[in-house]
Amino acid sequence: MSDPRYPIGKFHYAGPLTPAQRAACIDDIAGLPGQLRSATGNLSDAALDQPYREGGWTVRQVVHHVADSHMHAYARFKFGLTQANPPILAYNEAVWAKLVDARTLPVAASLALLDGLHARWSALLRSLDTADWQRTYVHPENGSMTLDRTLALYAWHGRHHLAHILGVPGRAR
Numbered sequence: 001m002s003d004p005r006y007p008i009g010k011f012h013y014a015g016p017l018t019p020a021q022r023a024a025c026i027d028d029i030a031g032l033p034g035q036l037r038s039a040t041g042n043l044s045d046a047a048l049d050q051p052y053r054e055g056g057w058t059v060r061q062v063v064h065h066v067a068d069s070h071m072h073a074y075a076r077f078k079f080g081l082t083q084a085n086p087p088i089l090a091y092n093e094a095v096w097a098k099l100v101d102a103r104t105l106p107v108a109a110s111l112a113l114l115d116g117l118h119a120r121w122s123a124l125l126r127s128l129d130t131a132d133w134q135r136t137y138v139h140p141e142n143g144s145m146t147l148d149r150t151l152a153l154y155a156w157h158g159r160h161h162l163a164h165i166l167g168v169p170g171r172a173r
Contacts, residue, residue, distance in 0.1 A: 004053040007163035011156045013149050016133065022125075022148070025155035030122035032158040033114040036063060039165045040107050048107060052164040057097055059168055062161050064102040065093060067110035067117070073154045074121045080137040080147050081128075087138045125151065 002009075017025065040048065040063060048060040057065065072091060079086045096102060101109075133148040 004167070005056070006160070007167050008156070008159055011153055011160075013152050015146070015152060016148050017152060022133070022151060025151045026122055026125045028155040028158055029118055029125065029151075032066075032162065033111060033118050035158075035162050036066065036114065036165070037111050039162060040111070047168070050168055052168050056164070058103075059165050060105075060107055061097045061102050062164055063107040064105065064110045065097055066158065066161050067113045068096050068102075069093065069157060070114065070117060070121070070154065073150065073157075074117055074124075076137055076145075076150060077121070077124060077147060080135045080145075080150075081124075081132060083137075085136045085138055085144065087140070090140045 040059065043059065048063075049058045051058050052062060068091070072088075076088050079088055128147070133146065133151070135147050136144045137150075139145050
């Protein structure tokens with residue numbers, strides 16, 4: 001049996017990405033808000049408040065986490081593109097997921113945020129040239145990160161959490 005924490009497997013970067021792989025990652029990022037909306041659209045509040053696995057976050061927390069995480073990712077790209085190897089802030093996603101907004105707010109709020117965010121982010125990503133993908137920022141826990149690796153990571157991140165939602169036990173298909 002596969003690990004329910006990683007329904008599509010753990011992130012692996014074998015980069016640098018080819019132009020075709022980058023385009024596929026950007027398409028994944030651009031399409032994620034609609035996929036999340038489809039995956040959650042018919043779910044009741046009870047279903048949204050069900051964990052995707054034993055000991056895991058609820059579907060509601062996962063959706064809000066994706067918004068939190070991808071806001072950070074977008075900012076990391078902007079910092080990486082506008083500064084030379086800037087340090088960025090990490091955040092404690094587990095603590096953020098326990099805040100009242102992540103536990104109780106309708107997912108529509110984060111889905112709307114993701115619509116605008118991913119529209120801007122994917123437009124930015126499509127504008128980058130070959131040299132831009134090698135620009136870096138410094139993550140306090142992960143060290144130096146290229147924008148190329150970051151693109152692959154967040155394309156995986158969206159697919160990873162979409163798979164969590166689609167795999168919720170007892171979820172109506």
